[in-house]
Amino acid sequence: MEHEADIAVVGGGFGGALMAMVARRLGSSVVLIERGRHPRFAIGESSTPLANLFLQQIAEEYDLPQLLPLRRWGEWQREHPEIGCGLKRGFSFFHHTLGQAFSDDEQRRNQLLVAASPRDEVADTHWFRADFDHYLVQEAQRIGVDYFDQTELASFDEEPDGVTLGGQRNGEPVRFRAGFVIDATGPRGWLYRTLGLARRELPLSPATSGLFAHFKNVGAWPSAPGEPYPVEAAAVHHVFDGGWVWVLKFNNGITSAGVAATSERAAKLGLPEGEPGWQRLLAKLPSLAEQFAGAEPVGEFVFAPELSFASGQISGERWAMLPSSAGFVDPLLSTGFPLTLLGIQRLGKLLVGGIDRADYERQTNGELDQVARLVGALYASMGDFEQFAALAQLYFAAVSYSETAHRLAKPELAGSFLLCDHPEFGTATRDICESVLRLAKRDEVLAKIRAVIEPFNVAGLAEPAKRNWYSVASDDLFASAAKLDSSEAAVREMLLREKLL
Ligand SMILES: Cc1cc2nc3c(=O)[nH]c(=O)nc-3n(C[C@H](O)[C@H](O)[C@H](O)COP(=O)(O)OP(=O)(O)OC[C@H]3O[C@@H](n4cnc5c(N)ncnc54)[C@H](O)[C@@H]3O)c2cc1C
Incomplete structure (x- = not known):
């Protein structure tokens, strides 16, 4: 069988499905080629305010209104109760000492709770990827994308007038002719392997491994009076020296949980063994072991020997x-x-000549590198939670500033993820992260972070009086309007329009 299209998207996860929809809306004929078959398990589930804003922008720019309910908990529950979803009101971090029960003092030195939304209706979500990705692929087909699942590609031949992809579908040979190919198969994916590309080193990023599964019957993490949001309605991170555990609860009784740890810590815990490794980890985290006392895995444990990666x-x-x-x-x-x-x-812009390849490469690699630096500095601080929490404020300051700038229709203020292209913020973040890896004095690091985030701090972050609990307070945004070249009235109008007030 031979199929022709303007664009071939390889990999039918949420990224490939959305990319195919965008290309289709640009007027191209599109084939979407997936090795597996939906619905299927996929990891990577927790969304953020900025991710939801980008989803909304894609929906609005490319006339894809079917995506809009998926950007917020309230609309999602009303319009798509059949698509599994978790309520995410914020980011919760708890710091554990291995071998000891979790405990904290009055200053809440062992936790960091950062609210991302003021109420459930407008909250972020965890995407139950089996349902979510399946829905998107069906929607892609509905607008005219030709979808080929259970298709294993083996060859990529580039000629002056197009590309030919060859492979097998259900045991039969299949060929696709396309003008342009987009690889959405994930890290170390299809094109990386097929073209035999070199690997690129990520700055400061430690080699980490992951072990994860879905569970049922996971207990509750204790809540505390006055917390800024129900603490479990969040991406919950349990941080310890050399790694961290995530716990994400869905509305269908399933909980996603897993651990990422330096290769050294992973080897010590025996994580490559799967479930026995997970049980060994829980034995060292007694408070988490209590939460998981009655839990049962649903499906297999997955061990990922090496999480971080970049293609040359x-x-x-x-x-x-x-x-x-x-x-x-x-x-x-x-x-x-x-x-x-x-x-x-x-890539939507690249397909219509709005940006060129060099722009795309520079931005994509630059942002990935900045995330790697920050994550590297955070890993290096996992034994020192005060420094960890301060570094995390670089992330929260950059994303809350960027989100507000975009919502105020001032995208030029936040043209890159984590403001990595910003001459002050981007450069200072790089310097701070490098200094952490050089074991700079903690007081100096904290002072630098405070100074760097101040002009971008629109969310009342890094205030010692808040003792590591940050709610969403519109007053913080009003008071910071000038940092966004805006006025209190314009911020109020935006919050009302977005139903955030
Ligand atoms: C442990 C872990 C936790 C994560 N948690 C988060 C998180 O909380 N929040 C977040 O934002 N991100 C998270 N991520 C990242 C997130 O998983 C990815 O950003 C996201 O999955 C990317 O989606 P995608 O559709 O582009 O790729 P994928 O989800 O990787 O989908 C790729 C698709 O391509 C298909 N495929 C693979 N090879 C081929 C082939 N040769 N031919 C055809 N099809 C092929 C696969 O079957 C799959 O359907 C996490 C990642 C990991 C590893």
Whole structure:
């Protein structure tokens, strides 16, 4: 069988499906080629305010209104109760000492709770990827994308007038002719392997491994009076020296949980063994062991020996990788979705000649590198939670500033993820992260962070009086309007329009 299309997207996860929809809306004929079959398990589940904003921008720019309910908990529950979803009101971090029960003092030195939304209706979500990705692929088909699942590609031949992809579908040979190919198969994916590309080193990023599964019957993490949001309605991170555990609860009784740890810590815990490794980890985290006392895995444990990765080349004359195929950094800061969605927006522009390959490569690699630096500095601080929490404020300051700038229609203030292209913020973040790896004095690091985030701090971050609990307070935004070249009235109007007030 031979199929022809303007664009071939390889990899039918959420990234590939959305990319195919965008290309279709640009008027191209599109084939979407997936090795597996939906619904299927996929990891990478926790969304963020910025990711949801990018999803909304894609929906609005490319006339894809069917995506809009998926950007917020309330609309999602009303319009798509059949798509599994988790309520995410914020980011919760708890710091553990291995071998001891979790404990904290009055200053809450062992926790950091940062609210991302003021109430459930407008909250972020965890995407139950089996349902979510399946829905998107069906929607892609509905607008005219030709979808080929269970298709294993074996060859990529680039000619002056197009590309031929060859492979097998259900045991039969199949060929696709396309003008341009987009690889959405994930890190170390199809084009990286097929073209035999070199690997690129990510700055400061430690080699980390992951072990994860879905569970049922997971207990509750204790809540505390006055917390800024129900503490479990969040991406919950349990940090310890050399690694961290995530716990994400869905509305279908399933909980996603896993651990990412330096290779050294992973080897010591025996994580490559799967479930026995997970049980050994829990034995060292007694409070978490209590929460998981009655838990049962649903499906297999997955061990990922090496999480971080970057490809040395990410585009060619007739092909490009999504950011999620171009590279990956340990998921500590949930950066996969926003980077993927930014990449989809940029590739949409590239397809119509709005940006060129060099722009795409520079932005994609630059953002990945900045995430790697910050995650590297955070890993180096996992034994010192005061420094860890301060470094995390670089992330929260950059994303809350960027989100507000975009919502105020001032995208020029925040043109790159984590403001990495910003001459002051981007450079200072790089310097701070490098200084952490050089073991700079903690007081100096904290002072630098405070100074760097101040002009971008629109969310009342880094205030000692808040003792590591940050709610969403519109007064913080009003007071910071000038930092966004804006006025209190304009911020109020934006918050009302977005139903955030
Ligand atoms: C442990 C872990 C936790 C994460 N947590 C988060 C998080 O909380 N938040 C966040 O934002 N990001 C997270 N990420 C990142 C997130 O998973 C990715 O950003 C996201 O999955 C990218 O989506 P995608 O559709 O581009 O790729 P994928 O989800 O990787 O999908 C790739 C698709 O391509 C298909 N495929 C693979 N090879 C081929 C082939 N040869 N031919 C055809 N099809 C092929 C696969 O079957 C799959 O359907 C996490 C990642 C990991 C590893």
